[in-house]
Amino acid sequence: MAEKTVLITGATGNLGRAVADVFLLEGARLALVASHRENLDRIYDGLSADHLRLAADLGDAKAAAGLVAEAERFFGRIDAVCALAGAFEMGGAVHEAAPALLDRMMKANVSTMTNVVRAAVPGMIDRRAGKIVTVGANAAQKGVAGMGAYTASKSTVMRLTEAMAGELRGRGINVNCVLPSTIDTPENRAAMPSVDPGKWVKPAELAAVIAFLCSDGASAMHGALVPVVGLS
Template structure:
């Protein structure tokens, strides 16, 4: 599905990032990894770039150095429960928008022109199933992910005629060690397996999805 394609993966050291690396390799693609920091032994045989994606100029400098690539998986982001909307949530708001929205925008500002220049490609963003509507005590998170989703649709309309596909997956809770530790009483059987989520992202980056533009694809477990 991705044979011969190079895929930039942001947030590469997280659970979904790791799953995406393995999925791209399984599809005979070539992962290019981006994270704030790498352990010495973390996929050391693959191209790796350490960068804080909330910093626009640094993002531009690094991605411009990568060279040619076919697709981008915008996985970098974060989650935190927040305060009431009417409470003082300035720290929550700044943190969620920096991690989820600004990282995606900073990458898009550099990567999309490069994809247009090469004549096509794909960008797959990560929204959130929960952000399709308001959720109590999650205002900053759902607002930041909703922004990612609206930007995905808007960007798709701007670049589809250039042969660039921009779509997003909307997972429910992802089955990660951090989520299991943070919600020990929950049943992870109803959560999304990161490997299966990564496989959906690979499909959206493949030639089989070249006619899919601006899709916000819910990804939920069966149970």
């Protein structure tokens, strides 16, 4: 990935930081995207001027388009998009959950991805080259009681990934999706203290798979839903 440009959404999260670390080691140029600039400045303090830090509400299509345009002006092109931004909420029974829950999950997990992709794909089509990696969820391969809104949103990401792969595979663009199980983060350890985190997937392990899907080695992969589940 040396000298290639990678746009990473959700860059201040545990997974986003791990993915950024992999690409920095590989010599990529990074457009690091998050909701709050102060978090980007804190986490990536000291990062060279070869990279770009951008803050925006990716649930807003206009803001996402402006952010992508700024990255394209700065770097000249975007070679890969890692659409990592997302959120998780339990919700109780579907018939009891507030309508706003589904709206939040769809905005956080679907709109943040589609708004960025909508803005980035035209440039990839012009160059007949590009990689897009999305994040579904292993649990969302079927509906799960108490997680209806979350699994519905992640299932939507998976179906849209497959659709985009079919639409773009003849234009030099690869679109694939990772399906992690529980990720070993401090937040998940605090939320589930009785569960063995040794069985969870580590951010660095998931980041390595994402980096591979952005590489030339994955050029024959289109619409793959890749389980990354550790020992869980």
